[in-house]
Amino acid sequence: MDTDLRLESSLWVGNKRHRAVLTGWNFNWTEVDQKNCDKKTISVPVAEVVGVEEGRVEILPQKLVEDKDKDFTVFYVKRSSSGGSSGLLWRLGRTQFSCPSRVLRDQWTEHLRTAVKTHSPSRPHKLLVFINPYGGKKKGRQIYHSVVAPLFELAGISSHVIVTERANQARDHLLKKDLTGFDGVVSVGGDGMFSEILHGLIGRTQQESGLCENDPAVTLQPCPLHIGIIPAGSTDCVCYATVGVIDPVTSALHVIIGDSQPLDVCSVYHASALVRYSVSLVGYGFYGDVLAESEKHRWMGPLRYDYSGTMVYLSNRSYTGVVQYLPADPMLSSPRDKTRCLSGCSVCSRTTERHFPDSGSLYSAHYSQFSTESEGDWVSVEGRFRCVSLTCMSSSCPRSPQGLSPSAHLADGTGDLILVWDTHPLSFLKFLHRHTSTEDQFDLPFVEVHRVKALRFSLPSSGREEEAFGGIAEQSVVIDEEDQSYVETVSRCGSQLRLAESSAGVEMANGQKKENAFLCGLCCSKSPTVSVWNCDGEILPFTEILCRIHGQLVRLYARGIEDSTELRWGKGQV
Numbered sequence: 145m146d147t148d149l150r151l152e153s154s155l156w157v158g159n160k161r162h163r164a165v166l167t168g169w170n171f172n173w174t175e176v177d178q179k180n181c182d183k184k185t186i187s188v189p190v191a192e193v194v195g196v197e198e199g200r201v202e203i204l205p206q207k208l209v210e211d212k213d214k215d216f217t218v219f220y221v222k223r224s225s226s227g228g229s230s231g232l233l234w235r236l237g238r239t240q241f242s243c244p245s246r247v248l249r250d251q252w253t254e255h256l257r258t259a260v261k262t263h264s265p266s267r268p269h270k271l272l273v274f275i276n277p278y279g280g281k282k283k284g285r286q287i288y289h290s291v292v293a294p295l296f297e298l299a300g301i302s303s304h305v306i307v308t309e310r311a312n313q314a315r316d317h318l319l320k321k322d323l324t325g326f327d328g329v330v331s332v333g334g335d336g337m338f339s340e341i342l343h344g345l346i347g348r349t350q351q352e353s354g355l356c357e358n359d360p361a362v363t364l365q366p367c368p369l370h371i372g373i374i375p376a377g378s379t380d381c382v383c384y385a386t387v388g389v390i391d392p393v394t395s396a397l398h399v400i401i402g403d404s405q406p407l408d409v410c411s412v413y414h415a416s417a418l419v420r421y422s423v424s425l426v427g428y429g430f431y432g433d434v435l436a437e438s439e440k441h442r443w444m445g446p447l448r449y450d451y452s453g454t455m456v457y458l459s460n461r462s463y464t465g466v467v468q469y470l471p472a473d474p475m476l477s478s479p480r481d482k483t484r485c486l487s488g489c490s491v492c493s494r495t496t497e498r499h500f501p502d503s504g505s506l507y508s509a510h511y512s513q514f515s516t517e518s519e520g521d522w523v524s525v526e527g528r529f530r531c532v533s534l535t536c537m538s539s540s541c542p543r544s545p546q547g548l549s550p551s552a553h554l555a556d557g558t559g560d561l562i563l564v565w566d567t568h569p570l571s572f573l574k575f576l577h578r579h580t581s582t583e584d585q586f587d588l589p590f591v592e593v594h595r596v597k598a599l600r601f602s603l604p605s606s607g608r609e610e611e612a613f614g615g616i617a618e619q620s621v622v623i624d625e626e627d628q629s630y631v632e633t634v635s636r637c638g639s640q641l642r643l644a645e646s647s648a649g650v651e652m653a654n655g656q657k658k659e660n661a662f663l664c665g666l667c668c669s670k671s672p673t674v675s676v677w678n679c680d681g682e683i684l685p686f687t688e689i690l691c692r693i694h695g696q697l698v699r700l701y702a703r704g705i706e707d708s709t710e711l712r713w714g715k716g717q718v
């Protein structure tokens with residue numbers, strides 16, 4: 145096939161003669177000077193050719209074609225540095241070629257198009273696009289129509305566009321409507337919009353497979369449709385962590401060339417029911433409190449997160465809890481191994497634990513009663529925490545370029561559990577500040593990080609029993625015996641816990657009550673007993689939860705973050 149696709153001839157770019165070669169996988173052109181010496185070669189992988197058009201063509205700001213018989217234009221992916229971001233910006237490269245004859249021009253366009261079809265077979269032909277017109281700065285529609293749609297048209301992609309009129313419309317559409325013929329779904333919006341699409345697609349796939357999403361022991365079926373994210377929200381963390389930049393053109397180009405990045409998904413359950421899916425953060429304590437506080441100040445826009453973060457930090461809270469986790473295989477990788485999950489990550493591609501075939505009974509047994517004993521491989525710790533966070537990816541963002549867990553992987557079937565024990569406010573500030581620098585946030589005595597496959601969180605039952613008898617006993621805590629400060633902290637705060645619990649009830653039955661308790665905590669001196677869970681920016685209505693990581697449950701039109709040091713600028717790759 146490659147031999148059939150090979151083509152070589154002289155072509156002109158402007159008034160300069162070039163020797164052009166199509167090898168099947170690559171299209172190269174090299175300027176030849178008057179002494180027949182080769183100058184710089186430009187090489188474009190065929191998989192990154194966006195379109196081939198007859199004539200001299202421009203597509204932005206609008207399509208213009210100068211239809212010269214002997215000319216053709218090649219559009220392709222061109223990389224450039226993104227300044228402060230961790231990934232590379234992709235731009236639309238364009239070169240107009242002139243041939244000595246129309247026959248040769250037709251030969252070139254035909255060969256190039258066939259090479260693209262052959263070597264880039266997973267490109268989408270038909271996409272379902274959801275635009276949230278209210279996301280971020282309310283520019284979703286404008287971004288899609290002025291930047292993305294012309295690129296899709298150039299690449300021959302047909303799109304069915306739905307501008308949403310209400311929250312959850314995209315999710316409901318994906319759950320109920322006919323999706324025949326679509327290769328993928330595109331979200332134009334922020335993380336909330338992506339989450340809707342994630343829930344819709346996972347739910348639809350399980351429905352069609354006859355699987356029950358509410359059973360944590362069930363191995364969920366991976367979604368056949370890819371998801372594209374065109375960032376147009378106020379938080380675009382999933383896009384940042386999977387592409388490395390927040391840029392609609394870069395994301396649209398990843399969709400066009402049919403890139404495929406598998407992604408782990410965490411399912412969160414409470415009392416025999418699925419609560420939500422998450423791909424970035426499931427966080428209790430500080431991150432839950434910040435979200436709950438920020439919801440009160442939506443009018444501030446994105447500034448509300450800074451304001452709420454400061455307020456919650458100043459309120460100096462910590463919460464008791466029992467954390468149980470199922471560790472991942474430490475031989476495969478570790479959250480402290482200083483590796484990075486980059487494009488083509490070998491840890492993710494080695495992953496064999498896609499669907500946890502043997503763990504069903506383990507999940508059922510642990511899920512049924514939220515038992516506090518350790519069984520099998522599960523590890524149990526109990527005490528007072530500033531925050532408990534589970535993340536399936538690094539969760540990097542422009543503010544925190546290394547993310548919550550810099551060595552986390554996108555698709556290895558694990559999540560990183562970060563336990564931040566109660567500590568002095570200044571030490572906690574140090575921990576938070578390290579997220580904005582390159583300093584290791586795990587290299588602190590009150591921080592633990594574990595790579596896990598599942599997590600269960602419950603409130604300490606001993607505390608409740610003692611409360612019933614009016615006694616105040618020391619909390620048990622399974623941490624380093626030598627570090628008395630933690631044990632002391634736990635016992636000191638324990639009395640406050642039970643006092644607050646007696647006024648608020650043993651456990652609040654729903655999220656509204658918990659949110660009220662939290663809000664009260666900011667204006668009164670009394671600390672609330674329980675925090676709330678922040679699940680990818682949504683407050684969960686339950687405290688006691690079970691989380692399970694499903695390896696590679698969905699696929700994005702992305703390729704992970706490209707390592708900029710591997711760019712072969714010297715060889716003329718664009």
Ligand SMILES: Nc1ncnc2c1ncn2[C@@H]1O[C@H](COP(=O)(O)OP(=O)(O)OP(=O)(O)O)[C@@H](O)[C@H]1O
Pocket residue numbers: 275276277278279280281307308309310311312332333334335336337338340376377378379380681
């Ligand atoms: N037409 C609509 N009207 C109101 N809400 C919508 C609409 N379409 C989508 N939504 C909801 O808006 C929420 C936020 O959307 P999105 O993530 O796109 O924007 P955002 O500005 O990043 O949001 P946030 O600041 O809340 O994270 C999503 O949860 C989504 O379900």
